[in-house]
Amino acid sequence: MEHREFKKLQERTCEYFKNANIIITDKEKENIEVADFGLNDIENTGLQLVIYVNTDRVCSKEMVLFPRQTCPEHRHPEINGKMGKQETFRCRYGKVYLYIEGEENKNKKCNPPAKDEKYYTVFHEIELKPGQQYTINPNILHWFQAGDEGAVVSEFSTTSYDEYDIFTDSRINRIPEIKQ
Amino acid sequence: MEHREFKKLQERTCEYFKNANIIITDKEKENIEVADFGLNDIENTGLQLVIYVNTDRVCSKEMVLFPRQTCPEHRHPEINGKMGKQETFRCRYGKVYLYIEGEENKNKKCNPPAKDEKYYTVFHEIELKPGQQYTINPNILHWFQAGDEGAVVSEFSTTSYDEYDIFTDSRINRIPEIKQ
Numbered sequence: 337m338e339h340r341e342f343k344k345l346q347e348r349t350c351e352y353f354k355n356a357n358i359i360i361t362d363k364e365k366e367n368i369e370v371a372d373f374g375l376n377d378i379e380n381t382g383l384q385l386v387i388y389v390n391t392d393r394v395c396s397k398e399m400v401l402f403p404r405q406t407c408p409e410h411r412h413p414e415i416n417g418k419m420g421k422q423e424t425f426r427c428r429y430g431k432v433y434l435y436i437e438g439e440e441n442k443n444k445k446c447n448p449p450a451k452d453e454k455y456y457t458v459f460h461e462i463e464l465k466p467g468q469q470y471t472i473n474p475n476i477l478h479w480f481q482a483g484d485e486g487a488v489v490s491e492f493s494t495t496s497y498d499e500y501d502i503f504t505d506s507r508i509n510r511i512p513e514i515k516q
Numbered sequence: 517m518e519h520r521e522f523k524k525l526q527e528r529t530c531e532y533f534k535n536a537n538i539i540i541t542d543k544e545k546e547n548i549e550v551a552d553f554g555l556n557d558i559e560n561t562g563l564q565l566v567i568y569v570n571t572d573r574v575c576s577k578e579m580v581l582f583p584r585q586t587c588p589e590h591r592h593p594e595i596n597g598k599m600g601k602q603e604t605f606r607c608r609y610g611k612v613y614l615y616i617e618g619e620e621n622k623n624k625k626c627n628p629p630a631k632d633e634k635y636y637t638v639f640h641e642i643e644l645k646p647g648q649q650y651t652i653n654p655n656i657l658h659w660f661q662a663g664d665e666g667a668v669v670s671e672f673s674t675t676s677y678d679e680y681d682i683f684t685d686s687r688i689n690r691i692p693e694i695k696q
Binding site: 356357359360361364388389391393394395396419422424426428466467468469471490492493494 | 536537539540541544568569571573574575576599602604606608646647648649651670672673674
């Protein structure tokens, strides 16, 4: 991703925090993470986030999804004998549709990004409106997509080791490079 | 505390969540915890909170302090060989003054509740405005007070075992009884 595009996406992310009335510091604004998962298709597959805290015990993030943007299917495995990440998503603005292992819903509200369907395998839908939340246990496959207004979602979890996440799409590189 | 007073304090707490643009569900409203710490002096010593999640690994709460209300001095000890609670406070609305172990500040912005001064022993001040946060490690003595507008504060932490907290004021009973 070009540096200029990256900065533009950070600014767009700030607009969503404003919509959700979430206050972040100037330093947090500068450090907004823009993840395109190495697929170079951020409007469809991507995630923007501020990491509030990530110690060796606990983590909290504020995530933004643009309208219909998808965070691709993945799971949080055990690392060096330590249980995988347990995470709670709480919707703050817009709507987020979360898909996990379990019975596939009829009339699902989302489809995986076009041409990437083969990398999506779980379709049990959980719809989260502002104030609603859901806890995902370690190793459970999941993906999520924002509704038409985009979404702001708080995450409360155990330590994040994003580099160890296992994605169904083997093309994915979780840690994006920013060209300066 | 009488049930009627308890419900009134829950409603007052909801006003602060509105001020902070934080959306909670009707069930969460009903379950707002009102802690008077057994001191029966809630305007001075008390805390109101919604527990979003508290698993055996991670916890997240949304806390409300009324103007100048104080959460009394305490620490989170090791429990059965398990490290004590590590918690991050993030101010969302108003101002919160946090006091921890360390050098006492001159011109502190808060005093302990009148007549309870002897139960307060740490005076290193950390002022948190909306968007600012601070992480408190296990076993560190701390107390906090809202400024004149009250405060809404998010807490991201390891598991909460409130019943094991150790208060400097030995009169304190953390789990309040509600008279029905």
